[in-house]
Amino acid sequence: MAMIDSSIIEAENAARRADLAEDYDALGARLARRGIEIEALTARAVAFGVAVPSWGTGTGGTRFARFPGIGEPAGIFDKLDDCGVIHALTRATPRVSLHIPWDRADPALLREKAEEAGLGFDAMNSNSFQDQPGQARSYKFGSLSHTDAATRAQAVEHNLDCIEIGRAIGSRALTVWIGDGSNFPGQTSLSRQFDRYLDSMKAIYAGLPPDWRLFSEHKIYEPAFYSTVVQDWGTSLMTAQELGPKAQCLVDLGHHAPNVNIEMIVARLIRAGKLGGFHFNDSKYGDDDLDSGTIEPFRLFLVFNELVELEDSPGLDLAHMIDQSHNVTDPIESLIVSACEIQRAFVQASLVDRTALEAYRQSNDALMAAATLRAAFRTDVEPILQMARLRQGGAIDPVACFRASGWRATVAERRPKAAGGGGGIV
Ligand SMILES: [Mn+2]
Numbered sequence: 001m002a003m004i005d006s007s008i009i010e011a012e013n014a015a016r017r018a019d020l021a022e023d024y025d026a027l028g029a030r031l032a033r034r035g036i037e038i039e040a041l042t043a044r045a046v047a048f049g050v051a052v053p054s055w056g057t058g059t060g061g062t063r064f065a066r067f068p069g070i071g072e073p074a075g076i077f078d079k080l081d082d083c084g085v086i087h088a089l090t091r092a093t094p095r096v097s098l099h100i101p102w103d104r105a106d107p108a109l110l111r112e113k114a115e116e117a118g119l120g121f122d123a124m125n126s127n128s129f130q131d132q133p134g135q136a137r138s139y140k141f142g143s144l145s146h147t148d149a150a151t152r153a154q155a156v157e158h159n160l161d162c163i164e165i166g167r168a169i170g171s172r173a174l175t176v177w178i179g180d181g182s183n184f185p186g187q188t189s190l191s192r193q194f195d196r197y198l199d200s201m202k203a204i205y206a207g208l209p210p211d212w213r214l215f216s217e218h219k220i221y222e223p224a225f226y227s228t229v230v231q232d233w234g235t236s237l238m239t240a241q242e243l244g245p246k247a248q249c250l251v252d253l254g255h256h257a258p259n260v261n262i263e264m265i266v267a268r269l270i271r272a273g274k275l276g277g278f279h280f281n282d283s284k285y286g287d288d289d290l291d292s293g294t295i296e297p298f299r300l301f302l303v304f305n306e307l308v309e310l311e312d313s314p315g316l317d318l319a320h321m322i323d324q325s326h327n328v329t330d331p332i333e334s335l336i337v338s339a340c341e342i343q344r345a346f347v348q349a350s351l352v353d354r355t356a357l358e359a360y361r362q363s364n365d366a367l368m369a370a371a372t373l374r375a376a377f378r379t380d381v382e383p384i385l386q387m388a389r390l391r392q393g394g395a396i397d398p399v400a401c402f403r404a405s406g407w408r409a410t411v412a413e414r415r416p417k418a419a420g421g422g423g424g425i426v
Contacts, residue, residue: 003081003117004088004405006393012401013390020396023383031379036351038384044350045388050280050320050342051095051122052335054103057082060289060325069330071412076103077113078415082332084117089401091394092339095122097321098171100162101132107168114169122173123215123250123277123319124166128155129179129223142180144200145193145229152200159204167209173276173319175250176204177217181224181231190227197229198242205243214247215276215319216240219255222287232256233265240274248276252323253303254287255279263302270310277319278303280342289325291334293341300341301377304349330408336398340385347384352376 028038057079059069073079080096087093096119098110114121128143136154141147143155155178163174180197182188205214218236221228230236233249240247249269256262269275282288282295293300310316320342326334353372360369386396395401 004085004402004407008405009089009393009395009401012404013396016386016396017390020383020386020390024387027380027383031351034351034353041347041350041381042384042387042391045343045347045384046091046392048343048346049092049094050322050339051097052083052086052093052339053097053099053125053279053321053323054079054083055099056322056324056326056335057331059331060327062327067327068417069408070417071408071410071415072331072417074415076105076110078411079103080110080113080117080119081411083119085402085407086332086335086339087118088393089389089395089398090336090339090343091389091392092343093322093335094118095120097122097125097175098166098169099125099127100158100165101127104165107165110169121166121169121171122321123175124162124171124173125175125177126159126162128158129177139179142178142188142193142229144176144178145180145197147188147196152196156200156203160207163204163207163209163212166212172209172211173213173215174204174208175215175217175277176201177219177250177252178229179223181221181228182226183224184226187226193229194235198239201239201243201247205247208246212246213276213319214243215250216247217250217252217255217279219252219287220257233269237269237272237274240276241272248274250277250279250319251275252279252281252287253292253300254281254283254289254323258285262299263306266303266306267310270306270313270316273313273315275316275318277321279321279323280338281322281324289323291324291326291329291341292322292338293345294337297341297345298377300345301348302373304345305352305373305376308346308349308352309354332402332407333399336402340398343385343388344381347381348376348379351379351381 031038058072073082083096128139131138137151144152146152208214216230216236216239218230218232220231236249240249253262280292282290282292284295322338357369357372390396
């Protein structure tokens with residue numbers, strides 16, 4: 001049985017339980033003075049979940065090199081084991097997002113393994129940004145927007161295949177991100193290339209089951225460096241609106257120009273009824289795919305501030321997913337920390353005094369409006385996160401518990417040392 005022994009979690013928690021009780025009571029008293037009921041926040045933390053990307057469990061890499069770690073997952077079943085460990089410790093990652101073809105396997109076995117690890121499946125991810133062995137036509141010059149109709153058809157067929165696999169394992173969404181674009185001015189018709197993309201997406205949309213959604217993920221550049229077909233949220237929104245009600249936009253936090261106001265994009269997409277979900281990560285320069293909350297935690301908080309403010313919007317049903325590349329850390333530890341930081345931003349946003357904020361807005365008191373957000377952001381909600389984990393059987397300190405479990409060394413004995421492995425940057 002490939003799981004962390006619950007007795008290890010219990011022993012680790014026993015050593016921290018008394019401190020947590022004290023910290024939780026103290027925070028509860030502080031929040032009560034602000035008119036906030038701590039149990040309501042803890043209940044929200046318990047209900048919060050974010051999906052883990054299967055590809056995030058292996059060490060990523062850059063354009064230059066990849067440095068494999070020990071005991072890396074050799075395939076999807078190892079990856080699901082690792083995702084199960086992350087959820088067992090954090091209780092905040094109940095689903096996994098698969099990538100086809102990297103995770104292709106017998107759906108019955110996938111379901112069985114996920115059940116064993118206590119997991120479900122989130123959105124499927126297709127891949128037409130690299131060629132696969134034996135593939136008839138190359139995506140070197142594009143996939144869904146290729147000038148050649150047969151290449152476009154091949155890419156459409158692959159996406160329909162992803163839907164089929166997803167149906168068999170209980171997924172209910174497909175995320176499409178393509179690397180299509182151009183590297184030179186004049187290389188492609190900016191308008192006709194987009195038309196071809198839309199036609200291909202319509203063919204995929206036509207193959208969606210009734211209860212499925214299709215997410216369009218934009219990205220400003222890379223691998224194409226002059227133009228990209230779905231370069232920003234405007235193109236993504238046009239796509240989703242043209243396709244129909246089951247099509248929505250997915251916002252990857254790393255897929256924008258530096259300093260772009262992502263929380264505004266979030267607010268606009270919700271207004272349009274077209275925000276479908278997120279790929280969480282953090283960045284300093286570009287699509288760095290760094291651990292969530294490690295570079296700009298305030299920006300993450302501001303995104304969640306919009307989500308909480310607008311959470312009662314009709315039909316809002318967000319697929320929260322992580323999309324990161326872990327190059328210098330143990331991927332399990334990075335995913336644990338990231339899930340906790342995303343949950344932290346959600347809880348902090350949940351304690352914003354929205355009545356006061358709205359009054360400051362109405363009276364144009366900019367200083368106090370900003371102070372109201374800061375008061376929430378500065379509140380250390382760690383005891384709430386710890387209590388949410390403890391009550392669900394998770395670890396008060398999940399990274400310490402993971403290290404105490406010796407998981408990585410144990411799996412290293414049975415997992416072959418990885419040389420290459422699937423990439424991690426989408
Ligand atoms: Mn992404």
